[in-house]
Amino acid sequence: MQRNTPERPFEQAPVHAEALWYVAPGKLEIRREALPLPAQGELRVRTLFSGVSRGTESLVFRGAVPQSEWQRMRAPFQAGDFPFPVKYGYACVGLAEANGPSAAGRPVFVLHPHQDLFNAPVGSLLPIPDGIPAARAVLAANLETALNGLWDGSPSPGDQITVVGGGVVGLLAGWLAASIPATSVTLVDVNPKREALAHTLGMRFAVPDKAAGDQDLVIHASGHPDGLDTALELAGTEATVLEMSWYGEAPVSAHLGRAFHSRRLTLKSSQVGRIPAHRQARWTFRRRMEAALSLLRDDRLDALLEPAIPFHKLTQELPAVLSGERDALAQVVTYP
Numbered sequence: 001m002q003r004n005t006p007e008r009p010f011e012q013a014p015v016h017a018e019a020l021w022y023v024a025p026g027k028l029e030i031r032r033e034a035l036p037l038p039a040q041g042e043l044r045v046r047t048l049f050s051g052v053s054r055g056t057e058s059l060v061f062r063g064a065v066p067q068s069e070w071q072r073m074r075a076p077f078q079a080g081d082f083p084f085p086v087k088y089g090y091a092c093v094g095l096a097e098a099n100g101p102s103a104a105g106r107p108v109f110v111l112h113p114h115q116d117l118f119n120a121p122v123g124s125l126l127p128i129p130d131g132i133p134a135a136r137a138v139l140a141a142n143l144e145t146a147l148n149g150l151w152d153g154s155p156s157p158g159d160q161i162t163v164v165g166g167g168v169v170g171l172l173a174g175w176l177a178a179s180i181p182a183t184s185v186t187l188v189d190v191n192p193k194r195e196a197l198a199h200t201l202g203m204r205f206a207v208p209d210k211a212a213g214d215q216d217l218v219i220h221a222s223g224h225p226d227g228l229d230t231a232l233e234l235a236g237t238e239a240t241v242l243e244m245s246w247y248g249e250a251p252v253s254a255h256l257g258r259a260f261h262s263r264r265l266t267l268k269s270s271q272v273g274r275i276p277a278h279r280q281a282r283w284t285f286r287r288r289m290e291a292a293l294s295l296l297r298d299d300r301l302d303a304l305l306e307p308a309i310p311f312h313k314l315t316q317e318l319p320a321v322l323s324g325e326r327d328a329l330a331q332v333v334t335y336p
Contacts, residue, residue: 019115051091051138052331061322064248089113144292146172152270165222166194178202308334
């Protein structure tokens with residue numbers, strides 16, 4: 001029998017939680033698991049929304065995470081091991097139950113997989129700033145990636161910048177770049193339907209064969225090798241092409257002949273797992289995520305959010321998103 005103490009005044013019998021698991025290539029399950037009482041230093045979080053990171057979770061869904069990356073790719077609260085079965089994800093927004101199950105605290109963001117109820121260390125909970133809708137806060141993880149990318153690309157006021165690939169990370173990177181004074185930012189995408197969204201977020205738009213070259217910075221985020229070639233073609237002399245796509249185990253060919261060397265281009269990788277060296281002395285992962293959350297006050301970002309899928313329908317509806325059958329941007333999940 002559990003006893004109440006001043007430190008843990010609302011102890012009750014353990015409850016059960018439900019979580020999404022990737023169990024085989026193209027197969028998802030919702031599994032029920034016992035949820036113990038929060039340990040000392042933990043709080044229970046009741047999920048309101050989670051966000052699907054389509055690029056990364058599509059690789060997990062297909063079982064395409066390279067064995068060399070199985071450890072580096074682990075999400076903070078992942079259960080199981082790659083390739084399968086794994087409980088994976090990193091964009092949950094919920095209510096921290098500060099005083100027991102019936103007294104919810106303020107909304108928090110947690111790098112947790114898709115799960116309706118979970119315990120997490122207090123230090124892993126990031127309060128969502130006032131004025132930011134809880135559903136929009138699921139963009140925080142992708143925005144953190146975009147922010148880190150801009151640190152890597154080092155754009156400056158007045159630069160001409162092109163983003164190749166209008167997925168969530170590319171759109172967020174372009175939106176951030178467009179906020180730098182006097183920049184001119186163009187989104188390049190094969191899908192002309194992205195034009196209206198680009199304009200909403202402060203960017204111009206072009207299809208690949210109509211895009212202007214001689215760019216100061218080109219950010220590639222399409223996830224397709226053809227997009228990387230487009231990025232290399234659009235970069236100006238001595239410019240940087242920032243590669244933000246991740247391909248898993250798929251081989252990627254790029255045309256590094258032609259004028260690549262004569263234009264002295266820099267092809268640079270960016271990955272959110274590390275803070276750029278020139279910021280590591282001052283920035284922590286928590287500070288970076290807090291900065292990303294604070295940037296979400298722009299109402300235009302709601303245009304990235306797809307109509308929500310109820311948690312209990314994920315096994316039926318999410319495969320169409322992760323396979324690309326459904327053209328989705330930031331897929332939101334709602335919880336009862």
